[in-house]
Amino acid sequence: MINALIVDDDMATVEVVRNAVHWKQLGVENVSKAYNIEQAKKILLNEPINLVISDVEMPMGSGLDLLRWFREQKMDGEFLLLTCHEDFSYASEALHNRAAEYLLKPFDVDVMEVALRRIIIRIKEQQALKKNSELGVWVKDNYDEVQLSFWNSVLEGRFEEKPQQAAQEIAKRQLALDPQADYTLIVGRLTNLAKDETRFGRDLLLFAVKNVFSELLCGRPENDSILCNDRHTEILVTAICSEGQEKLQERCILLMKQTESIMNSILTVCICNPCRVENLYSISAAGRHKQTGDSIPAGSCGYGILGAHLLSPAGHGETAGCKADARSAEQPKSVLCCIYEK
Numbered sequence: 001m002i003n004a005l006i007v008d009d010d011m012a013t014v015e016v017v018r019n020a021v022h023w024k025q026l027g028v029e030n031v032s033k034a035y036n037i038e039q040a041k042k043i044l045l046n047e048p049i050n051l052v053i054s055d056v057e058m059p060m061g062s063g064l065d066l067l068r069w070f071r072e073q074k075m076d077g078e079f080l081l082l083t084c085h086e087d088f089s090y091a092s093e094a095l096h097n098r099a100a101e102y103l104l105k106p107f108d109v110d111v112m113e114v115a116l117r118r119i120i121i122r123i124k125e126q127q128a129l130k131k132n133s134e135l136g137v138w139v140k141d142n143y144d145e146v147q148l149s150f151w152n153s154v155l156e157g158r159f160e161e162k163p164q165q166a167a168q169e170i171a172k173r174q175l176a177l178d179p180q181a182d183y184t185l186i187v188g189r190l191t192n193l194a195k196d197e198t199r200f201g202r203d204l205l206l207f208a209v210k211n212v213f214s215e216l217l218c219g220r221p222e223n224d225s226i227l228c229n230d231r232h233t234e235i236l237v238t239a240i241c242s243e244g245q246e247k248l249q250e251r252c253i254l255l256m257k258q259t260e261s262i263m264n265s266i267l268t269v270c271i272c273n274p275c276r277v278e279n280l281y282s283i284s285a286a287g288r289h290k291q292t293g294d295s296i297p298a299g300s301c302g303y304g305i306l307g308a309h310l311l312s313p314a315g316h317g318e319t320a321g322c323k324a325d326a327r328s329a330e331q332p333k334s335v336l337c338c339i340y341e342k
Contacts (some may be wrong), residue, residue: 005040026117052080154166159277216251
């Protein structure tokens with residue numbers, strides 16, 4: 001269970017944070033509030049708070065004073081600090097006392113929610129670790145990275161046309177993957193990143209991209225199947241999914257809608273045909289070619305990709321190239337979904 005506390009001497013700011021953030025969607029059960037650090041300390045001593053959103057500059061003691069006291073009490077939890085001033089000394093002390101995030105006022109609700117989501121994933125991981133044995137701790141702490149490393153090896157071609165080696169590697173790494181099952185690659189390409197990079201910062205933007213792909217395509221915020229390639233002017237994302245294509249088409253439409261609602265970047269998504277692990281390399285190479293070649297230019301409807309089934313975010317499909325006015329039709333910012341035919 002996640003319980004949050006908002007601390008700010010400005011009552012209006014407290015109410016804005018409390019009412020604007022989608023707490024339930026983030027997994028936060030209760031949200032308490034305090035208007036100075038003495039009130040905050042009483043709440044922290046009497047309630048199981050594990051997430052604190054605090055202003056830095058307050059007349060009866062700063063948010064940094066509260067953070068320092070919190071760490072001295074050896075309490076478990078994370079801090080997100082808000083400030084009107086981009087002061088390096090504030091940021092330095094916040095980092096020294098392990099503040100999870102540091103945002104400038106006036107805050108952007110979408111940016112705050114992405115930052116909170118990252119913090120909450122960290123809190124949940126810490127809670128899960130406490131429940132496990134020493135061996136369980138290691139497995140929990142490393143499983144996602146072990147599986148991501150395996151998928152990276154697959155997409156580098158290490159097991160191309162080598163089903164036995166792929167199965168042996170899955171067993172060696174103790175991964176919960178079926179080497180006989182079919183997996184579907186979804187290749188996403190984000191372009192026009194400038195506004196979002198200015199708004200979120202590069203690190204938080206990359207996290208947001210991986211998080212929304214993992215949550216909507218794989219059903220979990222913790223990432224074990226999403227590989228992200230930051231290419232400076234664009235971000236290329238590859239998801240490895242075990243669901244059927246019909247369900248993945250629906251999820252891709254949700255993904256595009258969600259991305260469009262919080263970002264200015266243009267998203268193009270390509271769903272490849274399902275195949276075994278040992279064939280994913282050739283499929284991924286073709287999917288990346290569809291994304292980065294001339295066939296699917298960023299911001300287009302994929303006109304001219306003969307035989308590809310296209311889906312708009314509204315969910316209406318048509319065969320590319322079948323309509324003479326396909327190029328002139330009004331297009332959404334987040335661009336379609338296609339099935340790549342091998």
